[in-house]
Amino acid sequence: MKLEIWFEFASTYSYLSVSRIEELLNGTQIDLAWRPFLLGPIFRGRGLDTSPFIIDSIKGAYMWRDMERCCKKYGLPFVRPPIFPMNGLSAARIMTAALSETWSGDFARLVFAAQFGCGADISDEAVLRRVLEDCDVTPDEWFAKAKQSLTKSKLREATEQARTLGIFGAPSFLVGDELFWGDDRLEDAIALAHVL
Known part of the structure; x- marks a missing residue:
């Protein structure tokens, strides 16, 4: 069975799922499919001009505290980036170009780690260059x-x-026709993929 992870590089909770998913799938027969996409156009289609976490400051404050808790729980570094939401367009395009490459998962994890583990600006070409170099590939290419x-x-x-598909946020997971939304539903998606 295939499990698709739909993620946006500006998404805080995508950091958690992208960082954990391959380890959780180790030893299973589940095929992982990376699905980078952009939330901005989807938000605009729903009448939102930015992240719901910016529009609703109470929800935003909760999210940042929740990220601190979740990262501690999962053993992930966390630094609140100075810009949110970050412009992840270049990273998403690189990931899209590299989907068939064996290092694409490493690229995704390292971009998220740079942003939410170190507070780096992933719209900065120099940051993405370092990530690509860490993947042992030629950045210019x-x-x-x-x-x-x-x-x-x-x-x-x-x-x-x-x-x-009806995706309205990230991360989202697709197993067959069943859609799950949010990092807290990753294990549920994996459980369903096991039985299908």
Whole structure:
């Protein structure tokens, strides 16, 4: 069975799931499919001009405290980045271009770790260059691929597919036709994938 993880690089809770999912799937017969997409267009389609955590300051304050608790629980570093939501477009395009590469999962984890583990600005090309170097690949090659029209259109198509699937937040998990939303539903998605 295939488990799809739909994630947005600006998403706090996606950091938790992307950091944990491969370890949780070790030793299983579940195939993991990475699905980067952009939440901005989906939010705008729902009449929101930014993250619900910005629009509702009470919800936002809760989220940051919850992130501190969850990161402590999972043993993940956490630094609140100075900008939220961060512009993850370049990272999403690189990830989209690299989906068939064996290091794509490492790239996703390292981008999230840079942002929410170190407080780095992932819209900064220098930050993404270091991540790509840590993946043992040539940054210039992947920046060039990220800028290709085909890559851009694939990311737009993925975002539209997310909208069609009824995805309204990240992370979301798809197992067959069953959709789960939120890091706290990752284990439920895995449990369903086990029995299908």
